[in-house]
Amino acid sequence: MADILYFGRLGDVAGTGAEKLDIPAAITDTAALRRWLDAEKSAGGAFLEASVRLAVNSEIVVDPHPISPSDEIAFMPPVGGG
Amino acid sequence: MITLTPSPFSPSEALAAFEKEARGAGAIVSFTGLVRDRAGETDVDGLHLQAYSPMTENGIEKAAADARQRWPLTALRIIHRIGDMAPFEPIVFVATASAHRRAAFEAADFLMDYLKTEAVFWKKEFTKTGSRWIEPRAEDYSDSARWTQTDTETDRHARHK
Numbered sequence: 001m002a003d004i005l006y007f008g009r010l011g012d013v014a015g016t017g018a019e020k021l022d023i024p025a026a027i028t029d030t031a032a033l034r035r036w037l038d039a040e041k042s043a044g045g046a047f048l049e050a051s052v053r054l055a056v057n058s059e060i061v062v063d064p065h066p067i068s069p070s071d072e073i074a075f076m077p078p079v080g081g082g
Numbered sequence: 083m084i085t086l087t088p089s090p091f092s093p094s095e096a097l098a099a100f101e102k103e104a105r106g107a108g109a110i111v112s113f114t115g116l117v118r119d120r121a122g123e124t125d126v127d128g129l130h131l132q133a134y135s136p137m138t139e140n141g142i143e144k145a146a147a148d149a150r151q152r153w154p155l156t157a158l159r160i161i162h163r164i165g166d167m168a169p170f171e172p173i174v175f176v177a178t179a180s181a182h183r184r185a186a187f188e189a190a191d192f193l194m195d196y197l198k199t200e201a202v203f204w205k206k207e208f209t210k211t212g213s214r215w216i217e218p219r220a221e222d223y224s225d226s227a228r229w230t231q232t233d234t235e236t237d238r239h240a241r242h243k
Contacts, residue, residue: 007132007134007204008125008206008215008217009204017132054087055134055137056105058134058136058137063209076134076202077204077217078218079202079203079204079205080199080200080205080216081131081198081201081203081205082115082173082174082194082196082197082198
């Protein structure tokens with residue numbers, strides 16, 4: 001099972017901040033994961049936006065980055081504090 | 083030192099502690115950011131800040147190390163709230179100490195620009211009419227870009243010596 005984290009507005013889109021998912025074997029990289037989840041969640045493209053970065057096991061990656069079934073994968077919309 | 087805290091903190095106590103830590107510095111600059119009670123025409127009831135540990139802490143540590151490399155700082159302190167907070171509460175505190183004022187001013191400004199546009203936080207605003215996630219404004223990004231376009235007063239000063 002992969003740990004999928006949805007930060008910021010994507011938590012509202014996904015309906016949760018975190019969940020464990022069985023990712024289909026055919027989904028082997030972050031670009032494919034975005035497309036699969038966007039369809040699963042009927043997100044209307046929210047997971048496909050270029051401004052949404054992905055982190056795999058706490059490292060920000062560039063699509064397409066390989067993923068494994070037990071990775072922690074975070075969807076990160078634009079950040080900012082203060 | 084860097085602290086993320088879910089509890090309210092006192093900027094005046096943080097500054098007093100920093101002054102002790104930085105004893106001997108010729109210049110101390112501190113900045114406090116507060117939760118606003120208005121967003122345009124709307125009253126704000128509160129803010130919620132999400133972080134992603136340890137990525138958030140690691141990123142701020144790296145920005146602090148960058149600041150120490152660019153300016154001759156003798157001490158540095160960052161406190162950032164996470165979780166839920168109410169209007170008028172402090173959300174961020176940055177303090178820098180150096181032998182002279184310019185380095186302290188610039189380093190604090192640099193760190194705040196990092197915190198506004200690059201630090202790994204997500205901010206949600208609650209109002210009477212609902213809630214919305216806030217992302218940095220264009221102005222925040224252009225403020226932050228200043229540090230890659232120009233060198234610092236301290237750099238220029240060093241060259242002219």
